[in-house]
Amino acid sequence: MSNVEKIYFSPSSTTKKVVEEISNNFNEKKEIFDLLNFNSEKVFASDDIAIVGMPVFAGRIPKTARKRLEKIKGDNTPAIAVVNYGNAHVSDALLELVDLLKENNFNVIAAASTVSHHSIFSGVAQGRPDSSDIEKINEFAQKCIEKIESGESLTSEIPGNRPYTDYKQLPFVVSCDDMACAFCYDCVSICPENAIPDDDPVDTDLDLCSRCTACIHICPEDARMFTGDAFEAKKPEFEKANSERKDPEFYL
Ligand SMILES: Cc1cc2nc3c(=O)[nH]c(=O)nc-3n(C[C@H](O)[C@H](O)[C@H](O)COP(=O)(O)O)c2cc1C
Ligand code: SF4
Numbered sequence: 001m002s003n004v005e006k007i008y009f010s011p012s013s014t015t016k017k018v019v020e021e022i023s024n025n026f027n028e029k030k031e032i033f034d035l036l037n038f039n040s041e042k043v044f045a046s047d048d049i050a051i052v053g054m055p056v057f058a059g060r061i062p063k064t065a066r067k068r069l070e071k072i073k074g075d076n077t078p079a080i081a082v083v084n085y086g087n088a089h090v091s092d093a094l095l096e097l098v099d100l101l102k103e104n105n106f107n108v109i110a111a112a113s114t115v116s117h118h119s120i121f122s123g124v125a126q127g128r129p130d131s132s133d134i135e136k137i138n139e140f141a142q143k144c145i146e147k148i149e150s151g152e153s154l155t156s157e158i159p160g161n162r163p164y165t166d167y168k169q170l171p172f173v174v175s176c177d178d179m180a181c182a183f184c185y186d187c188v189s190i191c192p193e194n195a196i197p198d199d200d201p202v203d204t205d206l207d208l209c210s211r212c213t214a215c216i217h218i219c220p221e222d223a224r225m226f227t228g229d230a231f232e233a234k235k236p237e238f239e240k241a242n243s244e245r246k247d248p249e250f251y252l
């Protein structure tokens with residue numbers, strides 16, 4: 001019996017939403033591999049179906065997510081590769097994801113870049129994915145099902161360059177309002193970089209922090225946020241430059 005394997009790294013949950021939307025088109029039993037906490041070796045069977053979603057971080061798939069995905073292999077397992085970005089740039093992220101899945105013995109049958117609310121700059125792509133995105137994502141999922149049934153692989157060329165653009169660390173500060181913190185430690189548990197000390201959730205080690213947004217998104221008190229001069233200076237300029245709507249792209 002084959003399974004649909006939902007594999008994603010989704011600090012602010014929009015990539016997860018896109019993967020869920022695609023997977024809901026399949027009737028098979030579902031399994032979840034959430035790479036915010038799944039960091040083990042795994043090999044899927046040839047009759048499984050993998051749906052792999054990654055957010056775009058500075059034109060790449062996130063470094064830690066990549067390291068975790070490197071441990072997950074296929075056995076010529078059909079895979080759908082999705083990168084989800086914040087209406088700015090995909091750059092080399094989709095090419096990188098497709099390359100990595102192929103290296104890991106997946107049979108990539110289709111790929112997509114989808115647009116979601118920007119997890120750092122809240123004014124960009126608000127409300128996305130919206131109903132128009134979801135409709136297109138579901139049409140894509142139906143085409144994926146047809147491709148898997150007919151045994152076809154990906155034929156479209158994926159945009160991007162090799163070598164991929166260098167990793168970039170954003171200069172923004174992630175901080176915590178100690179008056180708002182309720183010391184629930186949810187941020188400590190979710191941080192994929194162990195950047196929040198387990199005895200002091202108000203602190204953040206900015207040398208370890210990848211600015212992924214998971215702690216900000218999970219905090220029930222809205223105590224964690226981006227702050228600092230670099231962030232405040234960039235925000236209006238970035239939101240203006242990326243205000244024009246971009247549409248998802250699908251590759252079959
Ligand atoms: C560190 C970081 C870097 C990002 N870099 C890009 C980028 O290069 N291009 C872009 O369009 N969006 C970028 N984004 C926005 C995310 O790709 C986008 O909001 C995505 O939906 C986040 O997925 P998630 O909700 O699953 O975390 C970045 C977000 C973060 C946190
Ligand atoms: S998730 Fe928020 S409230 Fe909970 S410990 Fe972290 S900062 Fe404090």
Ligand code: SF4
Pocket residue numbers: 174190191192193194195196204208209210211212213214215216
């Ligand atoms: S501290 Fe940094 S790396 Fe850890 S969850 Fe928060 S934003 Fe992500």
